[in-house]
Amino acid sequence: MNKDLRNLELLSAYLDDELSQSEKAEVEKLLATSLELRKKLEDLKKVKQLANNVKRISESPFFETRLLASIEGQKNESSRIKRWMPAAALAIVTIIVMIVMKYNPRLIDQVWEDQKVAIAGFYKENLQPVLVAANLNNEDIFNFAFNNELPLDDTRKQYLLLGYDDSGKEFFEIRSSHQRVDRGSYNEFISAMNLDDQQKHTVDSIIGSYSKALEAQVLVNEKNTIAINPNLWNLRKAIFADLLVAAEKLNKTKFDRIVPEGITDAEKVVVVNTLTKLKNSSGEQYIFVTPDSIFSEYYKFDPVLANEELKWAEKQIKYNEEKVKEFTLDIKYDSTFKYFADSKNVHSFKIVVDSNVCRVDMPELTIPEVPIPGIATIDPLIEQATNNIHFYAYKIPKIEKSKSEIKIQYFNDDSVYSYVVEYNTLNIDSLVQANSGTDLYNLERLKEVRPFDDTMLIKYQFDRDYYNRYYSDDEFKKEMEELQKELQQLSKDLKNQKVRVHSEVTKSPRK
């Protein structure tokens, strides 16, 4: 130890009369020779004096009475308390926690490091599968496979969204429902695949078979905790892949246009193997999103135990004839995540947050590698199929523009409808179409063709919602503006052709 520091500590202990005889002699010798040390001793004395003069708390005359009443009360209720102990303890902690919410944030890093185990323990209590808590149905699971998103509670107010960034790195977002982008549904799939009721039933049963595997992947509790098993990304791919394999069997023709290259046998093997693997295993490392922090921790979810607890709870509810309470999560984006967003204390998670979305980038190596070669080959397959299912479900036209023409293709049932509109003849065609059977030069009787009546534009507008979903507003706006310019130009051209004739017929008689 630094000699000066040791001397200072000795000096402090000297003040408290806590030194051995030899140490005391040593300090006194030092004091005799050092003015600095003597001054230091005075300082320490002053501080000690100040602390010593702190007023004591006033008496609390009813302390014992209340304490004994409290002990008596607890004895009488001990049996009931035992039964409700976890809930009661939780309620107390929650109340305390709420009381102290007004304090200022500070020193959290240190506290976090010191208390990680305790905090993690607190939030791990009563975790149950979101599948049960939020009462998810087959459509939700399908939409998860399809859209990457999972509702987090009964009220469908908040969603978990899985995603991949540009570099292919996984992230997840917690979004409020009004930030949700409806990118398709179970119905889209049924529609694109043209499945009848019985076939739909088959798909239902496939989805149903995943509920068990999915059970352990996302857990929630009433403390606004969400525990996510990183294996979820793999499972989601697997469910999707399995649905594709099933789809091929159900309707080969429709399937072929969704995945034109088809699924090779090798890929099917990968799918089957992956499924078996994923259905029977899940990692025990979870990512916990809690009101205090986002952290990764070991957690063993026991589905058997959870199931038993659930049955017990159901019995209790029946027995007590209680109304089943809706499970709700309420992640406060601002207050819960604001601090993390600004802080270095993100514990290897990169977190971006605004008032409606919290996005968490997964740290390296969190997602377990599925030890089956080839799962990566499913990725492009899924992407292609997703796009095609949208395409076929919505009958979205493909629009290709070139300098001289606009080519529009759309699909209806098994037919492909294709229009090629040449710029130079667009207006004439439109005029002809709008005035079929009439003399185009008889302008008085000609129905006016405004740019917005044009087939292409109607189509374009009709699908605007779709485009809104896939292009950012700016992109869409820009594209719209370009299209408008083109149409204005066309309109001008048309007018120019008409000007000569027009000027003749619109002369109104003078009053």
Add this chain to the structure above:
Amino acid sequence: MISKDKEKDLQQPQLLSIDDDYSIIRQFIEGDKSAFQVLVKRHKDKVRNIIYITMNNSALVDDIAQDVFITVYRNLKFFRFESQFTTWLYRITVNKCKDYLRRINVRKIFSPIEDGYEVSEYSIPVENKDISKIVMDAISKLPAKLRMPLILKDIEGFSYQEISETLNCEMGTVKSRIFRGREKLKEILQPLEKELMV
């Protein structure tokens, strides 16, 4: 039952000895529940005061103190008479305070930081405050590991040995933390030196 005179005697903490506590605890274990009340009367002030200064919040004192004594009540029958009762009692007290502080600190991050809110770590507004309050506020700014030994030594007058047993750490650590606690406290109080001299 404890006689009235004996009870009165036992209520005077300054006259305590290990034997007094031990004999009260034995009576409690033998079934005399009123002995617990005596034990509470003897020690509640010190317990409440440690909590008060540690938490710097009088509203929390009685709740935490109740928590302490309920823990004592439940576990007293397991007391092994190997160390002083007070060491055990104060250790429970300190641990309860730590628990509460931890919860407070954990939840501190909840409160939104208001715009322009910037308070220096050591700033203490002095208006309308007495010296005692200023010093208490300053003590509450100390890190918990420096705060506890300082309170036990300079306010409650524990010996280093007692502190080391209560906090379950080495004597050397106690010595060092008390010194560091005083240094830090001095640093915190430095800007207020004038007020403190009045």
